[in-house]
Amino acid sequence: MAESGATKVQLHLYDLSQGMARAMSAQLLGKQIEGVWHTGIIAFGEEWYFGGGIQRGTPGFTHFGRPLRVLDLGETHLPREVFEEFLVDIAPRFTMQTYHLLRHNCNNFSERVAQFLTGSSIPRWILDFPREMRSTPLGQMLAPMLGTSQDALNGQLGTSGYVAPSAPATP
Numbered sequence: 001m002a003e004s005g006a007t008k009v010q011l012h013l014y015d016l017s018q019g020m021a022r023a024m025s026a027q028l029l030g031k032q033i034e035g036v037w038h039t040g041i042i043a044f045g046e047e048w049y050f051g052g053g054i055q056r057g058t059p060g061f062t063h064f065g066r067p068l069r070v071l072d073l074g075e076t077h078l079p080r081e082v083f084e085e086f087l088v089d090i091a092p093r094f095t096m097q098t099y100h101l102l103r104h105n106c107n108n109f110s111e112r113v114a115q116f117l118t119g120s121s122i123p124r125w126i127l128d129f130p131r132e133m134r135s136t137p138l139g140q141m142l143a144p145m146l147g148t149s150q151d152a153l154n155g156q157l158g159t160s161g162y163v164a165p166s167a168p169a170t171p
Contacts, residue, residue: 050109
């Protein structure tokens with residue numbers, strides 16, 4: 001906590017491709033990309049992210065490993081209780097059933113939380129990534145397959161809402 005009673009808000013970025021996007025994107029996509037980003041919001045000493053519902057964990061110790069990048073988003077003066085009420089309110093929009101790799105994912109969750117806590121957005125280049133991918137020849141080829149796979153996956157999953165009441169122990 002800062003002296004003013006404010007809580008620092010950060011964005012953790014993890015490359016889901018584990019370096020493959022950077023190494024192979026220019027030849028496969030015709031453009032260089034740095035990573036396929038998963039994001040989580042750090043606030044109130046915990047990391048909040050969308051994965052099978054709204055999750056929380058110890059910053060830098062979630063199953064995504066250590067973040068590749070950390071961006072400062074500002075501060076919030078909202079109490080944690082107000083934030084947790086907000087999470088309960090948005091939980092029906094962030095479930096296993098509503099997840100979509102290209103249209104409704106962890107980055108959309110991070111954007112919504114960043115706006116609520118700080119009034120600002122996460123970087124546009126993170127949010128625009130799915131659209132940019134779909135604009136490449138490879139992305140256009142893969143989009144129908146990804147959509148079919150995503151629909152099948154969502155059909156097999158149950159609904160899940162806010163599932164973050166307890167954080168894992170710090171390693």
